[in-house]
Amino acid sequence: MKRALRICASVVALAAATAAMPVAAMADWLEEAAKPLKGTEVNGIFLDRPGYRAIIKLLPEFEKKTGIKVNYEIVPYENAREKEVLNFTSRGDLTMALVDLVWIGEFAENGWLVPVEDLAKDKAITDPNLKLDGFFPLLLEAFGSWGGTVYGLPFDNYSGLLFYNSCKLKEAGFDKPPATWAEFKDVYGPKLTDASKNQYAYALQSRRGETQSADSFMRFLWPFGGSLLNKDFKSNLNSKESQAGLTFRQDLLKYMPPGVVSFDHAEAVNALAQGQVAMITEWSAFYSTLADPATSKLGDCLAVAPEPAGPAGRLPALGGFSLAVASQASPEQQKATWLFIQWATSEEIAKAYVDAGGVSGRMSVYNDPEVKAKYKFVEPMVASWQAGVPEYRPRFPAWPAISEIVAEWGSKIELGEVSVEAGAKEIGTRMEEILGKEGYYDGKKKLLQ
Template sequence: MRNFLYASLSALALMAGAASLPSTAFAEDWLETAAKPFEGSEINVIFLDRPGYRAIIELLPEFEKKTGIKVNYEIVPYENTREKQVLNFTSNGDLTIALVDLVWIGEFAENGWITPIEEFTSDASITDPNLKLDGFFPLLLEAFGSWGGKTYGLPFDNYSGLLFYNSCQLKEAGFDKPPATWDELLKDYAPKLTDAGKNRYAFALQSRRGETQSADSFMRVLWPFGGSLLNKEFKSNLMSEGSQKGLQFRQDLMKFMPPGIVSYDHAEAVNALAQGQVSMITEWSAFYGTLTDPATSKLGDCLAVAPEPAGPAGRLPALGGFSLAVAEQAPDDLKKASWLFIQWATSEEIARPYVEAGGVSGRMSIYEQPDIKAKYKFVEPMVASWQKGVPEFRPRFPAWPAISEVIAEWGTKMMLGEVSVEGGAKEIGTRMEDILGKEGYYDGKRELLQ
């Protein structure tokens, strides 16, 4: 299958150079000057209840003081975020900024709900002279903000799948390092780290029905085992040897997970590790702040971070994250005010305070700082994963939301034992191909790959 994210990196680099204005030292009064025509404006955005959003909320008073622009935000559970935004866009609502997940970019762009940034970068009066699109990790800018050769959003809340583990519990079980492979985790580590009588388990895989089940659980076990959701003809590849091995591995690992794992979202998985109930989780880099906060975690110096384990197909960590884009439905003045906020929230200028407040910046330069690399254990494995990543970890095409619902339903049934791995894979494949057929992927009405 051709590469979803890397295919246009060369074009992206050229576009980034064209879109960025000449780089200069950041002028302290640039934002204030640009914002004067919009003083008193109010812009609206949806945030999640996650560390990156709490970090930007902490910094918001600085933006509002500088600009006189009020940022109204609503905190919404991830599982409801896409639906709430789509309803707002289709009813010409009040959102002026779109929060765009990696897998929503195709849908949002093709429906005309978000505005290409070239509409704003061509206007020097509202564009940071130090915008530097080439300062973002290329993988993130392409994956989270770009579609069809255009950039729509800037990377804001950025994730790499990492192995977080309790080094003290591993040491007590006789291990001086984390498992290098999924096979080691299952066969060597999991039995020694699990004691159901004491409510202690080796691993927790967030698997709540919804996007958490489809992306964070189901898709996570496909690629490392040589599987994939689709083949190059956009037909189901879930009956392949690699896909079946990965899905069966998940079933085998469940005996070393807490009861009710199918109801675990991110918060539950992170809390299980933080409170000592489980020894290992594979979670997004953005949760590092939660796991190091004494108010929410008992781990202390026992917290350690490593890359996700490797499978038979190699080390293929999960990739996830969001961009902030201007909503097409917004009036012109609020579009411009929203663009000012998006630039500020993703800028190199606030990358350090954002990271120190618990966010994960998409800017390369912040992770080159020696003190940042020394202080935050997640930086090295995260940055390494962003050099390569898994381009097709989750398909970005517009049909993904409908397919995600199918995977969530039948992936959950698999885990609960209501259907076999083979039976569930067949059911997902049939329903997925029906969705893609109706969407025009098989009759030439729609391009297969972006």
Template sequence: MKRFLKHCVSAFALAAATLAVPAAASADWLAEAAKPLKGTEISGIFLDRPGYRAIIKLLPEFEKRTGIKVNYEIVPYENTREKEVLNFTSRGDLTMALVDLVWIGEFAENGWLVPVSELAKDKATTDPNLNLDGFFPLLLNAFGTWGGTVYGLPFDNYSGLLFYNACKLKEAGFDKPPATWEEFATAYAPKLTDASKNQYAYALQSLRGETQSADSFMRFLWPFGGSLLNKDFKSNLMSEGSQTGLKFRQDMLKYMPPGVVSFDHAEAVNALAQGQVAMITEWSAFYNTLVDPATSKLGDCLAVAPEPAGPAGRLPALGGFSLAVASQASPEQQKATWLFIQWATSEEIAKAYVEAGGVSGRMAVYKDPDIKAKYKFVEPMVASWEKGVPEYRPRFPAWPAISEVVAEWGSKIELGQVSPEVGSKEIGTRMEAILQKEGYYDGKKKLLQ
């Protein structure tokens, strides 16, 4: 996987060099570019998460400057890929694709996305200050790039962080969060758990589906020295590191609220916000929910740190989305959608986007003294993006089918219905059958894109 990341970085550098645009610009390039497109309607899918609520707050500015109408539907994450795939295969009305990092291969290989290089050929609708080099390379590579081609721009960007209630930790005798998962299990968790008072040390979002497969199951592989696949795309779940991580997760269930295996992100965040748990490992995007007095009781007790390290080191989760232009859109809609995507991910509105509750993929905004001082999540998040983390979820087109298998058996492992060994063997057998059918073992498809 590390070899894959290096390949993408060099591919991105080449792509960025080919997308340079003139520096001169009008006083308002966006308004000028949109004049021929006034009245055009574009459409996409948003999630019910802070980053999307943030762009919705800023949307009137875009529509006023451009005369372009942005239609959106808010869809639960677990239903988003299915809804988009159905729309694209039936040549529906979506002009914009919301692309999770694990969907990029499927969407690109099916021809549903327009490459940025094609869009940027039209200088009239390309921001003179587009500056692809201004994105964190890790994010542009993971969320928007496939096979060396940039398709989408990072929009809703996540790093896994440890959010915790510093007051609860202090009451239990701790003046800082656990630095390692071993420290969490042996020292912190027992003192922070009292089931008789409905008080628990930790909540891990584990709802069956992508939340279970990505946010729960995969989170405890890499830090413990494991991984889903080896370099030949065979199952690596029976390795010592993978088994140790999955057993650790299973053992932690006694320190979590009953029913946590049905918790999605909202339930995990709410458990911390309302004082039921002392710690969660969640995406950076939920910071604003936890500091909002309307949704959280934490107040000054909220603190943020990197995710704890495992035996293999500190390897936090990476997640996020890009926005891309859908190939099924009309030429006018493609231009209008391209304008919206550039604006929504631009350096121009990055600070306003962050202050409205979003997490920008632009490096410059996190150097702003006001942003660094105001938002506790910035320092640990930026550190993880600059260091780089393993692509702990494969991005190939076969992932959605594999994710269903991982979600089913990952839930059984976490609940103790099967042992990590038995569950891992089932996942490995079924996963390799999917990859065999898809042509990953007979040379029909490249193992590393």
């Protein structure tokens, strides 16, 4: 609560400062601001995902306007953190940090990011229309903030959504998607599954790695009232609610294709796109893949809804990346990078960004009737972002180590190698060992996640 208040205070202060600027300064502020920075280079890391391809499409406009050159390297997600950590620790050439929501604690605590407040103090390089309060508050807090300080602006934004084949549902006698997980399992699951025809109701991406820990394991904790940690940072996995969620995941397996434990995002999306399954819960960013006739057979049958609600309500998966200025950059590069980040996440280009395949974190663009009509994912996604858990996955520096444990034992639970209870206990023991070493139990570290 305190943290949320601090973020609100920062947002209000920045809004007041930018609002006080003369309107004349707003026009062409970017060109004016970039004049002394012409020729400066911004270096960052991008992923091979729709949001990055979208900004790459729009880049020439920024470079033409500012004379700033944006260099990017496209790397697989699995290597992105490794690349950035090595670069920051060796004081490399990156001037911009791409921050997954689970990296923000690590990057911020190590001083690798410049707080937005420090950058925005320099009015000459700050968009008069920056409007931090124009971002979805959940995204700004989860993706860009740590300990009450804003470091990054939400750039590549995801919400877990229910993508489904409306034609298959109709054939099975359903005119709308399931509203709750219970309905999903008990009503939709049996009717949409026919193993003899290789037809299944659902595919849950569960490959070992972040896919298992974030997309598969955690997805069934929050809606059932469970969580990874309790308020004392001890394991909460053996609580009644967490156990109910994880047992529910096991019960759902009979409505999924065999081999789902090795499914990554590509396989799950493909299973829906090619008609093997009727429903998947995937990141909003995969909409363009499912809507593209070159990669999907769905056509008009593609439909999108918010993820089903559990006994604790609708708490869908939350994920995404912010862009932040790297503290290792020279002052000139920091300024140029700040300009780029503001532009890339601005309201001004939000519509163009969405049209190019990105998912903006700005609220205003989704009020546009044209955008609403054109993109089926907008309404459920906006609904999902109204409420959610910023710590859907803990964002502290210990997460990568814990994620590995969850990935290993989460897969073992799913395979039936260990029981839900025993697997959860094993994860809990190992996780507490890590958190103990980190200093969370002896008061050395604040209980921030």
